[in-house]
Amino acid sequence: xxxxxxxxxxxxxxxxxxxxxxxxxxxxxxxxxxxxxxxxxxxxxxxxxxxxxxxxxxxxxxxxxxxxxxxxxxxxxxxxxxxxxxxxxxxxxxxxxxxxxxxxxxxxxxxxxxxxxxxxxxxxxxxxxxxxxxxxxxxxxxxxxxxxxxxxxxxxxxxxxxxxxxxxxxxxxxxxxxxxxxxxxxxxxxxxxxxxxxxxxxxxxxxxxxxxxxxxxxxxxxxxxxxxxxxxxxxxxxxxxxxxxxxxxxxxxxxxxxxxxxxxxxxxxxxxxxxxxxxxxxxxxxxxxxxxxxxxxxxxxxxxxxxxxxxxxxxxxxxxxxxxx
Numbered sequence: 001x002x003x004x005x006x007x008x009x010x011x012x013x014x015x016x017x018x019x020x021x022x023x024x025x026x027x028x029x030x031x032x033x034x035x036x037x038x039x040x041x042x043x044x045x046x047x048x049x050x051x052x053x054x055x056x057x058x059x060x061x062x063x064x065x066x067x068x069x070x071x072x073x074x075x076x077x078x079x080x081x082x083x084x085x086x087x088x089x090x091x092x093x094x095x096x097x098x099x100x101x102x103x104x105x106x107x108x109x110x111x112x113x114x115x116x117x118x119x120x121x122x123x124x125x126x127x128x129x130x131x132x133x134x135x136x137x138x139x140x141x142x143x144x145x146x147x148x149x150x151x152x153x154x155x156x157x158x159x160x161x162x163x164x165x166x167x168x169x170x171x172x173x174x175x176x177x178x179x180x181x182x183x184x185x186x187x188x189x190x191x192x193x194x195x196x197x198x199x200x201x202x203x204x205x206x207x208x209x210x211x212x213x214x215x216x217x218x219x220x221x222x223x224x225x226x227x228x229x230x231x232x233x234x235x236x237x238x239x240x241x242x243x244x245x246x247x248x249x250x251x252x253x254x255x256x257x258x259x260x261x262x263x264x265x266x267x268x269x270x271x272x273x274x275x276x277x278x279x280x281x282x283x284x285x286x287x288x289x290x291x292x293x294x295x296x297x298x299x300x301x302x303x304x305x306x307x308x309x310x311x312x313x314x315x316x317x318x319x320x321x322x323x324x325x
Contacts (some may be wrong), residue, residue: 038069101313120270126252129237133197158195
């Protein structure tokens with residue numbers, strides 16, 4: 001009799017286990033989520049992080065709190081995210097700098113872009129633009145190149161940090177154009193843009209979403225867009241090729257990942273909500289106003305994108321000869 005009772009209890013427990021596991025999956029998330037952005041407030045990735053926070057908060061019916069951890073060309077925020085618990089309550093939104101540029105230009109990093117994160121989805125892509133201070137007496141790329149050649153070493157350019165995406169882009173431009181300009185690194189795009197507006201630096205290459213609003217407000221001048229054709233949201237800006245610098249094309253992108261070993265069911269849920277959320281008309285409209293294209297997809301597609309971009313930037317770094325210890 002006792003054996004029969006024990007067997008019945010074991011059967012009941014075994015029957016209930018799948019239901020308990022299913023319930024645990026359905027309960028995610030049951031507390032606020034931290035979304036780490038490895039830049040100070042105000043830059044393009046911060047803007048994208050806050051949009052992603054809004055999307056996920058609405059889709060998951062849970063608070064998604066942006067945690068800005070800028071510095072070291074995103075390496076500080078990336079390390080914090082990589083070392084966080086893999087429970088779905090810490091997520092990471094960053095750019096090509098974290099996953100492709102840093103590994104290409106730095107010999108030592110506190111994180112591995114492919115091994116330390118679980119991909120969720122690519123978010124967006126957008127072209128870089130060349131912006132100059134209003135105090136600089138140039139109105140085109142050709143005029144800028146001529147001015148720089150007439151004033152070697154006197155013109156400075158800003159970036160979000162040494163080894164970051166816009167640093168590498170500016171170094172590529174410097175070599176292609178054959179000019180001598182001085183790098184001034186900042187702890188994020190936001191501070192660099194402030195100094196560009198104030199005239200402390202002369203130029204900057206950055207995402208169109210971060211620089212275009214300042215140009216429309218007559219605080220900066222945009223000379224060229226680094227894409228094959230003019231941006232749909234800013235058709236008045238010529239391409240670099242039109243400005244006399246052929247073959248110069250650089251685009252930025254953002255993605256969302258989680259710490260490695262985050263449960264597959266959580267990744268699946270997050271991917272579904274991100275993809276659905278970024279395909280909503282209001283979100284697409286917000287992105288298009290800034291000339292940003294939504295590029296959401298599957299985790300394997302993001303993994304392949306990172307591998308491809310990392311290989312591309314390694315080739316570029318070899319060509320430019322840039323390396324940071």
